[in-house]
Amino acid sequence: MRLAYTAEQDAFRAEVRAWLADHVPAERLASFDTAEGFQAHRAWEKVLHGGRWSAVTWPEAYGGRGLDLIRWLIFEEEYWRAGAPGRVGQNGIFLLAPTMMEYGTAEQKARFLPPMASGEEIWAQAWSEPQAGSDLAAVRARATRDGDHYVLNGHKIWSSRAVFADWAFGLFRTDPASERHKGLSLILFKLDAPGVRVVPIQQIDGEAGFAEIFLEDVRSPVDQRLGGEGEGWTVCMATAGFERGLMLRSPARFQAAAARLVALADRRGADAVQEAAVLQAVMDADAYALSIYATASRLIAGGKIGAEASCNKVFWSELDVALYRAALSIKGAEAELTGPTEAADGWMDGYLFSLAGPIYAGANEIQRNIIAERMLGLPKG
Amino acid sequence: MDFTLSDEQRMTAEVTAALLADRCTGADLRRLMDSGAALDPVRWRALVEMGLPAAMVPESLGGLGLGEVDLTPVAEQCGFAALPEPLVELAGVAAPLLAALDHPAARAWAGRIAAGEAMAAVGHSCQPFVAGADTADVLVLCRPGEILLLNAETVTLGRQPSIDPFHRLFAVAFDGGDAIAAARGPEADRLAALALDRGALFAAAQGIGLAQRAVDLSAAYAKARVQFGKPIGANQAVKHHLASCQVKIEFARPVVLAAAAQIGQQDIYSRARVSHAKLAALAAADLAGRTAIQVHGAMGYSWATDVHVYLKRVLALTGAWGDEAFHRRRVSARIKGRALDPGQVFAVETA
Incomplete structure (x- = not known):
């Protein structure tokens, strides 16, 4: 037990503080749940990425700094101290990415992580359905195999950032005969793919912070499945662990x-x-x-x-x-x-x-x- | 930055827990309560043989030279067992205080405590009575501007009944001519302030253990007690009560450990952290103690079930070593007196 920062940790804090002092916008950005604010926050993600500060715990190969969690905490302390903008990319960077590091293939990591870090591709979570909220294992949306693609059909809801985001990670039933936690898979899909219809939901504050996603014969290549077929529940619970436990x-x-x-x-x-x-x-x-x-x-x-x-x-x-x-x-x-x-x-x-x-x-x-x-x-x- | 206990620290707590699970059961507590004796000699000998009273005495005086972080998980286990003997205050407050006093008589007492040959009790101006004075060979009285040593044979004790039958409180009367002034002035106040912080810290650590014991007893009861054809613990109303207690425990324990690690700073930050630890741990223990009564139903309100024993220890510790108002004032002083930006969590006063 030693509750004091090392000299290196202090130096790191000073480095973060100096960079933020030079780069944090003086004016508060518009809400990222408006079209204008979303673009302003996306631009901020690019600035952060330019300094390699957007995903500090990631390996350097994907745009991070390979920092440990203590330095992540120091970074976050400085970030909030500086009053820097909210992270429009957080669903991807803090939830999907740790799961992808654990379950993704080398190709998936190389394809998806760098543009996630730079804000070029912003992610939404597509898990809940009208009848599957707290009871997530009740999901009905299906992914039917057709050659080297899945064909996605169903109705997702309460997807934060989905109105303006580029991609979503969704939970689908790949085994039509399955029930509850079995036969599910985590599949990535583009929010502008043919057959995807995103309908904004007005929130308690009047803004469209989340959305419904209707999927009608949406095609997603099989290599956009994260983790094994039928292992979706395990993969999602790993994400939920990060979400509840630490990084959210x-x-x-x-x-x-x-x-x-x-x-x-x-x-x-x-x-x-x-x-x-x-x-x-x-x-x-x-x-x-x-x-x-x-x-x-x-x-x-x-x-x-x-x-x-x-x-x-x-x-x-x-x-x-x-x-x-x-x-x-x-x-x-x-x-x-x-x-x-x-x-x-x-x-x-x-x-x-x-x-x-x-x-x-x-x-x-x-x-x-x-x-x-x-x-x-x-x-x- | 490393916020983990060492294997050795964890192991000491585990060994203590195992000893107390064996020798400090609910039945053991009742037997002692019925006898009216201050301590169970067999159990006390076992704790002394483990070397626990010597924990925070320097090696130069025959002690183990350990610190607050080492003793905190042990104190938690003593709370878990509602240990009647005043081990925690002896090892955590009295012995290191005596060892730090610049007086040969005081250091001699510290050595005798480390050797398992003597016991001491501490009186402090923050509280009206002296706990464990009847088993002490020497009393250490911290008063503004002076610390007095009193041989137990020279004092008159007046028992003050506590709701906790094992919290043996005494008013102490003595003739000033028998007292040794072992420290005076700023040095006395400095050591008295540290003694108060240690008293509060180890009360907090015991509070965590007591809270966990109350939750564990309740969870076991809720699994066994069947109503409407199922264990009462299958009901969300019961689960959520106990989950709320567990959440409070999980967010009090790190505060207590941090307080232990920082206590040596003796600045506005460490005092606020110790006070936060005391408030958070006893708040968790208060909720868990009351919830345990509720989950046990009418059994919880009966003398026959053990939960009241733990609740009463919580009640005794809540006002000991600074009451809630005292500790809130210290946290408030830090909040109003120093910067609160994120990044200040481990702040140290710089001269």
């Missing part, structure tokens, strides 16, 4: 928000109840950071992420809601305002988005089932 929500995101909350309370004043909420938010953000540093150290030492990934997801999503709710309380009667000044401070947007946290990446009710069954050994219901 870096601790710095919440530490930056907590620091802003403290400043807000300082500026506007807070009563005892609000002070207590601020204190709890800061402590929880700190606890999340310490836990992820511990997990990162364990993974570097050869450990694995198990069901405790579900604990992470419950913890960060609930701390996020409480943090933004405290901010609205402190803003008082002005909290509801949505004019340009208020929108720019982001507390209401942040609050609404925080309400999605306990739902996406596996609803917290499902996470608590997983914790109870896999960590505590309680029987399935």
